[in-house]
Ligand SMILES: [Zn+2]
């Protein structure tokens with residue numbers, strides 16, 4: 001028996017490459033399972049104390065304190081309220097640098113989940129006091145990334161290279177007057193430098209069967225642009241439209257034009273596109289045609305060149321419509337989030353890694369694109385990365401009818417928190433183990 005064991009040990013030594021260690025996925029799973037109660041407690045604490053974008057001071061302090069407790073190097077105030085944690089492996093092997101990202105902000109939503117730890121917090125949004133809630137699951141994101149930091153810090157002697165933890169503020173956009181959202185603020189403040197990040201991974205909880213992971217290579221989540229259109233006409237009596245320029249009628253034509261351009265000039269099979277006019281403000285009285293109509297909307301696209309082309313054509317078409325009726329149009333467009341573009345090579349590489357912890361049949365690397373947006377895209381503009389979704393619907397509930405993100409009833413199935421800890425930790429670890 002002793003002889004056989006000695007031979008087996010010798011064989012293992014020969015088989016294991018000297019330059020790179022491989023931590024079994026089972027070890028990650030065991031470590032993640034061991035801290036499940038902490039991760040759930042963190043999530044509930046954060047859920048009860050949500051903060052709006054760029055106001056995440058309690059959240060940032062919470063994150064920084066926990067990272068320091070784990071012996072992780074911390075930089076605070078990166079991108080205003082952002083926090084960066086740096087964990088250096090002490091094992092021998094390649095010296096890669098990989099980043100994992102979680103967003104920290106909540107939304108101006110009055111929570112209606114009925115949870116024991118539901119939010120009663122308020123914040124200031126556009127000068128008004130508003131209810132605040134974690135209606136997009138960012139509380140779960142923070143807890144899962146802290147969990148991954150705990151797992152990886154507990155095995156830092158078993159890997160080489162560096163993991164950078166990015167806790168990002170203001171993913172949901174910033175108040176008017178703030179030029180940049182959280183991802184761009186962090187990049188501007190050097191979050192991807194010192195050490196220089198080579199690749200980045202991130203996740204989002206969405207409606208979906210608990211325990212499933214899904215994403216797609218290339219365009220996964222839409223680029224999101226805010227569109228503002230102001231039409232200038234000439235005020236007149238409602239009974240004498242010909243004595244002025246009727247911007248109300250022009251506004252109707254502009255909406256038609258935008259809808260038709262999108263429906264009739266775009267190939268929906270290759271570049272899905274949504275162009276929505278969502279607000280119109282015009283007029284004060286039933287018998288006065290006003291001078292001005294102000295409209296706003298959103299454009300969602302999956303291809304940079306096609307988006308630029310549509311914007312150019314829409315602006316020209318709106319000008320022409322206005323001109324035909326003697327009005328003028330101001331058109332402006334502002335990008336809220338770039339296209340979430342998953343690097344093809346890393347997307348293919350990641351699927352088996354995620355399967356190691358999510359299990360066979362639970363990872364879909366060819367999911368359909370989604371018209372919601374994410375500013376994770378700006379990190380992907382700097383370094384290759386993959387963003388994936390984690391199904392988080394309560395057991396027994398149909399994901400198709402579950403309360404979606406941003407709903408006052410949105411909730412995360414806490415059973416998926418451990419999976420998120422595992423996918424974060426293993427994606428970082430396997431990247432560090434690459435040759
Ligand atoms: Zn959201």
Ligand SMILES: [Zn+2]
Pocket residue numbers: 136137138171204
């Ligand atoms: Zn979100």
